[in-house]
Amino acid sequence: MASNPDTSLKNRHRLVLGATGAGKSQLIRELIPAKGIRLLGWDTDEDHEGHHIENRADYARLVAKALRSKKPFRLLWAGANDLKTFEWWCELVFAALDGRYPTEILIEELADVSPSAGKASPKFGELIRRARKYNGGLTMASQRGTEISKTVYTQAAEFWIGRQEATDIPRMSRLAAVTEARLTAVAALHYIRKNGPDVSFYKLEFTKNGRKLTELSE
Numbered sequence: 311m312a313s314n315p316d317t318s319l320k321n322r323h324r325l326v327l328g329a330t331g332a333g334k335s336q337l338i339r340e341l342i343p344a345k346g347i348r349l350l351g352w353d354t355d356e357d358h359e360g361h362h363i364e365n366r367a368d369y370a371r372l373v374a375k376a377l378r379s380k381k382p383f384r385l386l387w388a389g390a391n392d393l394k395t396f397e398w399w400c401e402l403v404f405a406a407l408d409g410r411y412p413t414e415i416l417i418e419e420l421a422d423v424s425p426s427a428g429k430a431s432p433k434f435g436e437l438i439r440r441a442r443k444y445n446g447g448l449t450m451a452s453q454r455g456t457e458i459s460k461t462v463y464t465q466a467a468e469f470w471i472g473r474q475e476a477t478d479i480p481r482m483s484r485l486a487a488v489t490e491a492r493l494t495a496v497a498a499l500h501y502i503r504k505n506g507p508d509v510s511f512y513k514l515e516f517t518k519n520g521r522k523l524t525e526l527s528e
């Protein structure tokens with residue numbers, strides 16, 4: 311069971327949306343610190359750094375061990391990519407949260423485990439609605455914003471919108487609060503960040519030493 315709730319904690323859930331190759335996973339690598347944190351991830355394509363695990367018993371055992379150790383960890387699920395397994399994982403992640411320590415919760419390609427654009431599946435719904443108080447911050451990615459639960463839109467505090475397929479431009483431009491023409495002009499590795507009323511623009515570049523995320527003037 312999640313422990314030590316703290317109602318004063320901020321909502322830091324965020325959703326990254328963009329077509330394949332838009333740069334969602336690369337952006338997430340930049341947004342989530344590479345070291346020194348608690349990270350539980352759903353990463354079936356193995357796009358992120360960490361310990362990838364394909365077996366439920368091993369995953370549960372390693373999470374329990376990591377929690378006992380009080381040290382940073384990065385435990386990424388890389389097994390079955392179906393709704394039943396996702397519900398199991400969400401329940402396990404929620405139980406691992408402890409309000410005294412921040413935990414980053416990464417979910418890659420959320421549409422794969424979204425039954426509809428309606429209400430979230432039960433355990434995912436509980437995780438996204440209750441994680442904040444237990445110091446959990448969800449970072450979610452999806453290629454198609456139209457296929458994921460409306461609960462995600464009501465719970466996320468921040469949206470990063472990258473290059474979109476033409477059919478998604480109308481809805482995603484409303485979400486980003488920019489014109490359709492402005493969103494159409496967004497290239498790979500460029501993003502619109504929407505946080506409450508604030509809209510800002512970013513680009514990600516690859517440098518000799520890694521990546522660099524820079525804010526643009528418009």
Ligand SMILES: Nc1ncnc2c1ncn2[C@@H]1O[C@H](COP(=O)(O)OP(=O)(O)OP(=O)(O)O)[C@@H](O)[C@H]1O
Nearest residue numbers: 328329330331332333334335336337453498499516
């Ligand atoms: N080392 C690198 N140097 C330059 N560009 C890179 C490098 N690594 C990745 N890219 C670029 O990053 C983009 C891919 O980003 P990423 O894998 O984050 O996409 P994605 O949105 O997560 O796609 P998908 O939905 O298929 O997972 C491509 O445009 C690719 O050319």
Ligand SMILES: [Mg+2]
Nearest residue numbers: 334335336357
């Ligand atoms: Mg990706």
